[in-house]
Amino acid sequence: MDSILRLGKVSKTYSRKTNGHEQKIYAARRVSFELQTQHIMALVGESGSGKSTIAKLITGVEHADSGVIEFEGKTLSAWRRGHLAEYRRNVQMVFQDPYAALNPLNTVRYTISRPLVNYRKLHGESLHNEIQRLLEVVHLTPVNEFIDKLPFELSGGQLQRVVTARAVASNPKLIVADEPVSMLDVSIRAEILRLIEELRSKQGVTFLYITHDLISARMLADEIVVLYRGTVVETGNARAVAKNPLHPYTQLLLQSIPNPWATEEQPMALGILDRTSDDGGCVFRARCPYAMEVCHQGVPELTNAESDHLVACFLHHDATTQMAVQ
Amino acid sequence: MPLLDIQHLTVTYGNVQAVRDVSVTLETGEILGVVGESGSGKSTLGYAVTKLLRPPGAIQSGRVLFEGTDLVSTLESDLRKKRWTEISVVMQSGMNALNPVATIRRQFEDAIIAHQPTGQSRMKERVAEMLKMVNIDPRYADNYPHELSGGMKQRISIALALVLEPKLIIFDEPTTALDVVVQRFIVQNLKTLRSQYHFSALFISHDLGTVLEIADRVAVMYAGKFVEIQPSGQLLRAPKHPYTQALLQCFPDPRSDQINIVGIPGTPPDLSVVQPGCAFAPRCSQVMTRCLTESLAFVEVAGAGVACHRAGLTEEVKQHG
Known part of the structure; x- marks a missing residue:
């Protein structure tokens, strides 16, 4: 298989001061995954899981503290040395809030023309024709x-179609779409x-x-990658992960x-909703209904549970061989 | 007598009719879900019932009978006595509804002192009681809103709405801004609270899945009008209006084998123009010629109803066939 993007043990920590104490927030912790060309990979997580941080790291808005990001076999730091414009042309982004992502004073024509002029040096009739074509691609017709x-x-x-047309305009190979539909009506x-799906x-x-x-x-x-507090807890074939999740958090x-289709109320073990400290152990252990002794001692590594389905949980491990003590 | 009886309510913002001739009743102890997409008028309906509309929003016609008294014609000073003690509101984002410069305790005390003053020690007990009720450790009473998470703030605004044990609570998108796990937690919490406090509620949300779980009956709103009202179970199993049917398909069963979110092509109509016929006709997959010209009045009979030419036809077919 042909991989276009690879993240290898990427970490990013933010710090903030609370009552004079420096507090570390682990937005990404040794995040690794590989995205195949022309695939759609979903990065799933709640607010604070670090999913937007990963988008910022991939698009180069933020720098990772450690780890490696490779796009088309070349590291992001290599792209940064003199090829950043080309990288940006290849890696575009669609944001959550289409109302905020567009300049309210610019027409659709102008908005879409910017990447065409900047990245593809189009002008005159070819520029106009390309804008027309892009609007057709995103089904804003009659143009x-x-x-x-x-x-x-x-x-x-x-508006989200306009944002998408703008993202596609530079002929990118990869688009990072950060919650592109959550602001829209169902x-x-x-x-x-x-x-x-069509653009893919x-x-x-x-x-x-x-x-x-x-x-x-x-x-x-x-494929789906499930993030919990900066850590990949489960990943694999989308159907397998979302229908038969193995990690207690994904469950x-x-x-x-x-x-409402559920015939009876499913009792749920919610655990504590508040954040806990990050002193080793599994990130989910404070909320996990199945937390065991071993979950407090070491961090579970992502391991193959089934083919195409990896999970970072001691329930699915041979704990003695897989434990990675921090 | 129903607790709340909304009769032919029309609300406008300038020349935009946001709520159009809506009638519905709410029985004591009942939770009525109001579902609709943005611009459907569902929040406006909630604000109109509490008379909290902001200008240029105004009730143009209709009555809102609360225990037989018309709130539309009630004086503001009398309404103020009813608010919080008899009718209270939970806003969409609890984070913005709480006073940022007052402790959680102060906000409870303000409400109690303004409406049902009691002694200090009783008040302290009451605050602790209310926080425990929404599963928040009473030690958070002396914290400020910014020190708490979004889910905690939303649970606190629910506790605040309940503190004076009102008969009716208007929930306006109470779980929308929250993560799905926190949402679930709040919905479960609300179900328990309701069995303890027996309040009635208008539960306004765009999330049909959540509404179907919590409400006894669901009213589906489109372009300022109710298009269907049915008991939750029936609405889920046998939706009559094509809009309800299409909306239900946007919420697939997470455990089903095939997941296909269909969506509804097109966009909702411009409410500043009053068009003949059914407002949903341009997006409806089952549209007929008469849908474009003849509008249908929504009639609620025995707590249920539908406004669709097609639904009437299928009923007839069933009867004759």
């Missing part, structure tokens, strides 16, 4: 109805998800789809989705 509109004249779903979400199959774009929603991840993605996520 003439949309091309000279300002953001306030468009609905949320239409009836509109499916269309944007379908658009992502027709334009050959690879996607990292960042979301808190396990259901849309399962529908859209080939909790799945159980938490409102499910």
